[in-house]
Every structure is written in C-alpha cells, then in structure tokens.
Amino acid sequence: MLTPPQRSNLPQLVEPRRLVNQGVTLTGNIDRKLCVRFADAVIEISEPIEAELIFDVADQGRKVVHIIASTTVLIACQRCLEPITLPLAIDTELGIVWSEDEAKSLPKDLDPWVVEEETGDIAALVEDEFLLALPFVTYHPEDQCSIVLSPAPIETIEDESLNKDEGIDNPFSILEQLKKQ
Numbered sequence: 001m002l003t004p005p006q007r008s009n010l011p012q013l014v015e016p017r018r019l020v021n022q023g024v025t026l027t028g029n030i031d032r033k034l035c036v037r038f039a040d041a042v043i044e045i046s047e048p049i050e051a052e053l054i055f056d057v058a059d060q061g062r063k064v065v066h067i068i069a070s071t072t073v074l075i076a077c078q079r080c081l082e083p084i085t086l087p088l089a090i091d092t093e094l095g096i097v098w099s100e101d102e103a104k105s106l107p108k109d110l111d112p113w114v115v116e117e118e119t120g121d122i123a124a125l126v127e128d129e130f131l132l133a134l135p136f137v138t139y140h141p142e143d144q145c146s147i148v149l150s151p152a153p154i155e156t157i158e159d160e161s162l163n164k165d166e167g168i169d170n171p172f173s174i175l176e177q178l179k180k181q
C-alpha cells in the first residue's frame with residue numbers, strides 16, 4: 001500500500017541566486033519552531049506552515065522569488081480576548097537584492113528580499129510575510145463573540161418601565177439635574 005508522502009520541512013538557509021539560476025521550486029513546510037516572532041504575535045500557530053517558493057527570473061533578468069504559503073493561527077479577539085481561528089494565506093513575489101540601495105532600483109510593485117550574503121533565511125522570509133498578513137484588528141463575528149456590543153439583549157418592548165427610569169443612569173441627564181440645582 002502506498003501512503004501519501006509526508007511534507008517535510010524545508011531547509012532554513014538556501015542560496016536564492018543559485019536556486020534562481022537552476023529554476024528551482026521548493027515545496028514543503030516551514031518549521032514553526034523557527035518562526036518565533038510570528039509565534040509571539042499570535043496565541044498559537046495551530047497548523048503547519050505549508051510553503052511553495054518558486055525561484056525565477058523576471059523582466060530584465062531580475063531575480064525573484066514567488067512565495068505561496070498558508071497556515072492557520074489562533075489569535076485573540078480584541079473585544080472578548082477569546083481565541084479566533086484565523087486561516088492565513090500569502091501569495092507574493094519579491095525581488096532578490098544584495099542591499100537596501102539595490103532595493104530602491106526595483107519597480108514600485110515589487111518588494112525586496114534583501115539577501116546580503118550567498119545564503120538567505122527562508123523561514124524568516126516567510127515569517128515576515130505572515131506578520132504583514134496579520135489583520136490590524138481581529139474580532140469574532142458579532143454572533144460568535146462572547147461580548148455583545150449592542151444594548152442589553154434582554155431589553156424588550158415589555159421593559160418600557162425600565163426605559164422610563166433610564167434617566168437615573170444616564171450621565172447626561174444627571175448633568176442636567178445638577179445644572180438645574
């Protein structure tokens with residue numbers, strides 16, 4: 001019986017320019033243990049980080065890497081602080097450059113991957129892209145959040161007597177009363 005091959009972890013360090021020259025595509029998982037900054041930004045990286053890195057030559061002989069990656073994280077809802085399961089996906093292309101100076105020569109729509117030596121850290125690369133992909137704020141959908149923002153849900157039309165007394169708790173009407181005094 002054949003079993004499907006296990007996706008193995010990709011190496012952390014690669015020689016990106018050599019991989020471009022060879023037209024290599026790397027497919028595998030990024031070891032989550034290498035992504036400390038990403039792990040710190042969420043509650044947990046709950047699924048393997050699956051990645052495909054396509055090393056290629058683009059216009060004008062420019063060396064690029066196309067990154068397609070996905071994972072799932074648990075991240076805190078900023079309303080109730082309970083975890084949210086959040087799938088993340090990356091699909092981006094970066095220009096491989098030696099320096100920040102060289103990065104300035106890239107077209108505006110191509111972000112740089114600055115690799116100052118022969119070898120580059122693809123775990124850090126993918127991790128950085130996931131950090132950029134994290135939403136600025138995260139909330140549960142309102143019907144799934146344990147904190148409901150709308151006024152007390154028990155309030156119904158029958159509670160009209162409560163509404164009449166509302167003035168007591170309303171800070172503005174307290175102010176009004178103070179002014180009158």
Ligand SMILES: [Zn+2]
Pocket residue numbers: 077078079080081082139140144145146147
């Ligand atoms: Zn919530």
